[in-house]
Structure formats: structure tokens, C-alpha cells
């Protein structure tokens with residue numbers, strides 16, 4: 001129906017323009033002649049409904065996922081006490097009769113990876129952003145930005161093998177106590193993975209600081225570095241912090257790198273040289289294993305998934321809050 | 331039309347007095363190109379100490395370009411090429427060993443659109459002294475108060491020094507920018523149409539301020555408002571198409587210009 005009316009509209013347009021232009025007519029008359037308001041307004045009315053329907057699909061899917069997640073999580077908590085789950089320091093789901101589901105070891109594992117990733121990514125990401133926005137020539141910027149985008153598009157499984165077969169051996173040759181599976185190597189690589197995100201979003205934030213600020217600072221005798229660090233960086237803080245929080249959220253949810261390179265030993269300690277397990281890696285382990293439908297282990301991945309979701313949700317909301325609340329006005 | 335008050339029309343004596351003042355800036359045969367656009371052509375100008383020098387001319391004639399060359403702000407634009415020399419206090423600012431930061435510490439600038447930093451009023455003023463190494467809180471407090479008083483805005487902001495400068499009105503922001511400039515006690519203040527974004531009352535305040543500031547500073551001010559030039563300046567340079575058509579005492583320019591084009595411009599025949 002829509003197509004037909006569109007065709008009609010275009011066809012009519014065509015026939016009118018084929019006519020000899022009548023120079024004696026005023027523009028208003030020409031418009032009146034050409035326009036087909038009836039049909040146009042019909043299309044105008046249909047389009048928003050069509051778009052709404054399309055948008056509704058994605059919203060409904062999200063709701064569906066949420067509902068499944070919550071329902072299955074509730075089943076899990078009908079079998080395992082919430083308090084034992086939240087405060088438990090032992091995660092032994094596979095110990096048949098004595099299984100314990102204390103999630104803290106998985107959370108600690110996730111936090112180790114995230115912490116190492118932040119230590120790697122935030123300084124490098126922000127330094128890259130400062131370079132790109134304040135120092136790089138137009139040419140350098142044009143070359144580096146696409147590289148960053150390519151880096152951001154590398155499949156994470158590739159990063160995972162990079163961690164396992166490249167970074168880990170190097171670490172082990174320097175620090176012999178590091179085991180094959182450990183937190184530090186995937187932590188570093190997750191950091192490398194989120195550098196482009198921090199760099200690119202922070203650069204956007206710094207780029208949107210008006211040039212008049214820089215001029216004002218230069219006119220007072222500032223050096224380039226002073227302008228970058230004392231004017232541009234503070235003026236872009238909200239954007240930089242928000243991008244960092246978003247990147248942290250990605251690090252928390254990162255799965256393949258840790259599944260490949262971090263091991264599968266849930267542990268409640270501060271060690272980063274040995275095998276660990278993160279929330280995501282646990283979900284992969286169970287989902288790719290043969291846990292039967294309806295077992296507590298099966299439901300546990302929903303509980304862990306829900307926990308993970310809460311973490312990333314809070315981070316994303318924090319990012320939004322920061323970029324709204326602390327938006328600099330200029 | 332501008333009518334000049336008769337009592338200030340005593341050019342002979344005044345001029346000789348002025349000519350005794352030392353020069354701050356001496357521009358010799360300055361040329362500047364934006365790529366192929368020859369924006370400044372053989373400029374010769376001699377700016378005296380403790381005077382207000384106005385630069386007038388139709389838009390696009392190179393006023394901003396000239397004033398931005400005086401503190402080398404133009405050199406940040408990659409396509410810019412210059413020739414000739416600008417002597418500031420006897421030193422060519424284009425010479426290789428002249429540190430641009432040193433020049434800009436001596437020569438402050440106020441921009442067309444108020445551009446305070448997105449920081450507190452206090453930090454805006456303290457920024458300059460801080461980057462030049464002044465850390466002592468007591469001294470900074472004194473500098474901030476003195477500068478804000480100097481820019482005639484102390485009374486309006488003294489109770490809100492920790493608030494963001496962007497909470498102020500445009501006219502107040504511009505005076506904050508002037509105060510920010512005063513805080514490093516420059517020798518010269520360059521102003522590029524500082525009142526063009528302001529309402530008439532704020533404009534008046536800034537003009538009065540300029541009169542006050544000239545006791546201690548040499549001021550070069552670009553304006554497209556001829557009445558303003560006539561009101562506040564001692565000397566006026568008329569720019570047209572990148573050239574200085576006429577440069578003389580303001581009274582002379584506005585009462586008895588030597589060049590026909592100057593006369594046409596100030597009588598409002600173009601521009």
C-alpha cells in the first residue's frame with residue numbers, strides 16, 4: 001500500500017515536471033499545481049506508526065530478556081538463600097552434595113580483571129585523547145582515528161588468544177610465578193581492548209571544548225601542555241569520566257578474553273598471578289558444559305547473569321548521570 | 331556624523347606631547363597571508379605607551395588579523411605566512427629566540443566574545459598568575475581582588491568568587507576576562523571588539539574601564555563602532571583591504587581626515 005502510494009506520488013511528480021513550464025504562473029500557483037497534499041499527509045500519518053512498530057520490536061525483546069532473566073533468577077533463589085549467595089565466599093557449584101553458591105569469588109575475579117584493565121586503559125586512553133585533540137596534526141589524526149576504530153572492531157576472541165599466547169608467555173618469562181591461566185594477562189588485554197573506546201569518546205569530549213577557551217589560555221602565556229591539562233582536560237571532565245565509566249562497564253561484561261586466558265578457578269583472594277574465574281567466564285563454562293536443564297547449576301547462570309546485569313546497569317546509569325549532572329556550560 | 335568637542339581640538343601641542351612618549355609597538359612593513367589571501371599589506375604603525383589606539387575599518391579589512399599578529403595568535407593557523415617585523419619594546423617578536431609565552435605574558439588580550447574558562451570566578455582570575463608560578467594563597471587572594479577591582483567588577487562578584495563564571499551576564503563575563511588579563515599585570519592589552527557582544531550599559535562600563543586602564547596600560551582596541559573609537563581613543567588607525575589608509579590622532583581623524591576614503595568611512599558612506 002505504502003509502496004503504491006509512493007509510486008503514484010513520484011509518477012505524478014514526474015508528469016508535472018514534463019509539462020512545458022508555464023512562466024505566467026506564480027510560484028504559489030505552481031506549488032498548488034504540483035502538490036498532492038492528500039496523499040502526502042496519508043504517508044505522513046503511516047510513517048510514524050510504522051516506525052513505532054519497528055521500535056516496539058526492540059523494546060519488547062529487551063523486556064522479554066529481562067523477564068526471563070528475572071524469572072529464572074527467582075527460581076534459583078527459591079533453592080539458594082539470597083544472603084548465602086551475596087555474602088558467600090565459596091563458589092563450588094559442581095560439588096554435588098556439598099555445592100555452595102557464594103558469588104563473591106566470581107565478583108572478585110571480575111573486579112581483578114576490571115581493575116587491571118582500568119590501570120592500563122585510563123592513562124593510555126586519556127593520553128591518546130590529549131594527543132589526538134591537542135597535538136596531532138590533521139594528517140596524524142586522520143591516520144590514527146581509523147586505527148583506533150579498527151582496534152575497537154577486533155573480535156574479542158582474537159584478544160583472548162593474544163592474551164593467552166602472547167602476553168602470558170612474556171609475563172611468565174619475566175615473572176616465573178605467573179601461571180598459564182591468570183588474572184593479569186587478560187586484565188591487561190581487556191585494558192587494551194577498551195583503550196580505543198576511552199580514547200575516542202574522550203577525544204570527542206575534548207574536541208567539543210570551544211577553541212575560544214584555548215585562545216583565552218594561550219593569550220595569557222600558557223604553553224600547549226598547560227592548555228591541554230589545565231583548561232581542556234578539566235573542561236571535558238564529564239565526557240571523559242562518562243566514557244571511562246562506560247568502558248569499565250564493557251570490561252566488567254567482557255567474556256571471551258577471560259574465558260580463554262583467565263582460567264576457571266573461583267577464588268576469594270587478591271592474587272592476580274594464578275587462575276581465577278569471573279562472572280562471565282562462569283556463565284560460559286556452564287553454558288558450554290552439560291549442566292542439565294532444571295538443575296541448580298543451570299539456574300545459577302541466570303543469577304550470575306542478573307548480578308552482572310546489575311553491575312553494568314549501575315555503571316551505565318552512572319555514566320549517564322555524570323555526563324548530565326556535571327555537564328560543563330560554556 | 332561625529333562632531334568633536336572643540337576643547338579637545340588642539341592638535342599641535344597634544345601631538346608633540348604624545349610623540350615624546352616611548353613606543354610600545356613598532357610595526358614595519360608587515361605583510362600577512364592566509365594561504366593566497368593577502369590579508370595585511372605593508373603595515374607601518376607606531377603604538378605609544380599609555381595611550382588607547384583604536385583600529386577601525388569595515389569588516390574583513392584585517393583588524394582582527396593585525397591585532398592577533400601582535401601577540402602571535404595568528405601563528406596557530408597553519409596557512410598563515412608573515413613578512414616584515416613587529417618590534418615590541420625594541421625586540422622583533424618574530425625573531426627565533428622570542429618565546430611566544432614570554433610575549434603573551436607581557437601582552438594580554440580580550441576577545442570579541444567573552445570567553446571565561448569554565449571554572450570559578452576566582453580560578454579564572456588566578457589562572458594566569460598560577461601558570462606563571464604564583465602559588466601562595468594570600469598573594470593570589472590579593473591579585474584576584476586587585477584585578478577584579480581593576481576591572482570594575484569586584485563589588486558585583488565579591489560574594490560569589492567560587493561560583494562558575496558562566497553564571498554571570500555577558501557584560502560581567504567580559505569584565506571577568508579583562509580582570510583575568512589584568513591579573514598578570516601585562517604591559518599592553520589588546521582588545522578585539524570587546525563590546526560588540528554586549529548591551530549598551532555593559533558597553534559603557536567597559537568603555538569607562540578602558541579610560542581608567544590607560545593610566546597604567548597601553549591599549550590597542552579594535553572596534554567597528556566609530557563613535558566608540560572617537561570616545562575612548564587617543565590615536566586611530568583606519569584599515570581598508572588590509573592596508574593602513576590613515577593613522578593619526580583620533581581628533582584629527584574624525585574632524586579633518588587626510589584621506590578621502592577615511593572621510594567616506596567615518597561619515598558612514600560605506601562599511
Ligand SMILES: Nc1ncnc2c1ncn2[C@@H]1O[C@H](COP(=O)(O)OP(=O)(O)O)[C@@H](O)[C@H]1O
Pocket residue numbers: 364367369387388389390391392393394395396407
Ligand atoms: N582563520 C582564517 N583563515 C583564513 N582566512 C582568514 C582567517 N581569518 C581571517 N581571514 C581573512 O582575512 C581577512 C581579514 O579578516 P579579519 O582580520 O578577521 O577582518 P576584520 O577583523 O577586520 O573583520 C578576511 O578576508 C578574512 O576572510
Ligand SMILES: [Mg+2]
Pocket residue numbers: 393394395
Ligand atoms: Mg574582526
